[in-house]
Amino acid sequence: FPQTFRGSVRPFVNFNAKHDAEVLHKAMKGIGTDEDTILMLLAARSNDQRQQIKAAYKKAYGKDLLSALKSELGGLLESLIVALMTPPRSYDASQLHKALKGAGTDDDVLIEILASRTGEQVKDVIKVYKKEFGSKLEKDVCGDTSGHYQKLLVILLQVEEG
Template sequence: MAGRGSVRPFVNFDAKKDAELLRKAMKGIGTDEDAILMLLAARSNDQRQQIKSVYKKAYGKDLVSALKSELGGLFEGIIVALMTPPTSYDASQLQKALKGAGTDDNVLIEILASRTGEQIKDIIKVYKKDCGGKLEKDICGDTSGHYQRLLVILLQGSRETDIDESKIEKDAKDLYAAGEGKFGTDEDEFITILGNRSTEHLRKVFDAYRKLSGSDIEDSIKSETTGNLEKLLLAVVKCAQSVPGYFAEALYGSMRRAGTDDETLMRIMVSRSEVDMLDIRASYKKTYGVSLYSTIQEDTTGDYQKTLLYLCGGDD
């Protein structure tokens, strides 16, 4: 996956110079938003952390607080997100999704279905440190039933790593028997297979399933399950097939409706900018026939839009 991000480390990086430029952009009357966004969007997260530490040493002030006091709205939101280390960002998004009255299940589903086992283990550690609680306990307090069970399995971050040829046919048959092949659904079977097998193994199971039943595993999930369990199972299937494909679809969904879902748009653009944004863009263009860049242009405005376009990294 190396080098599939749209944001890469800035070549002639000088943290001290960058800190000075940011200070200048915020000093005096009015703020130079362009200077801020062009500088920060063109640095890797690691470099932004270095700028933050140099800024504090030089000016005795926290850079993120300084930025917050100068900016507002969605633009402030995306700049603060860019200044947050990736694992802390995921942890804070999960905390926000679990806090308060309702639960934002879309956030739980997106993060837990798409992150690697290693990333999930890191998120759990950082969540404990930053948010002062146990992620699993908080998730269990907010969810129930089969949906909760699958979330807990994904939280273990211990998906198998290899393909077990001897299990492919059996898994496909078990999935068929658990869903389309019977009256009622055996959700546990879906949860165990989709939650634990390696992604390469699952892709082979899905092919075998198609041959066996004449339909896609997604169709079976849609007809056999509902609500959050259905959403989570579909996300797991899509991520097994293609993580960039999953995010392309999520981005399309965040913009192509009445009113833009800026929370989702921002979260994906920020968290995938150094991971696989180039693949997401390619998948988006292939699936929807338009570029991600032009969709962002149509659906957003101002400095927020400029930052998103920078993170997009070009028009296909």
């Protein structure tokens, strides 16, 4: 039985992307950053709404919201905010790339993402990965893994082209 999982963040009812962009701008303006305001606002918006806020911020201030947030935040809070502000398939692709690059492989990331996403989601991740990193995910997985483990990961990447 196919199950549909939903995140715990529901779309904010009285959503106004322009207003939210203003609130975030004020929270980052001047000396010090109002981290509580940033966190409370972004955690209460769906990913789609956060993407609309990004666009409204760019339009109003001519700057990339994600870059502005990164320059104001640090550590784990910055990592969490970046994750919240990134569309899910882009986030998956970047996490897979990070898991595969450099010495060693973060197998937990490969397993979590490839074994828990639907075929449609994996197909989207494969496209985003190719677009953002210029290489094929399957090729990179094969270059970093071996044996039965590699074979199973490749099977998980074999989604029907639609």
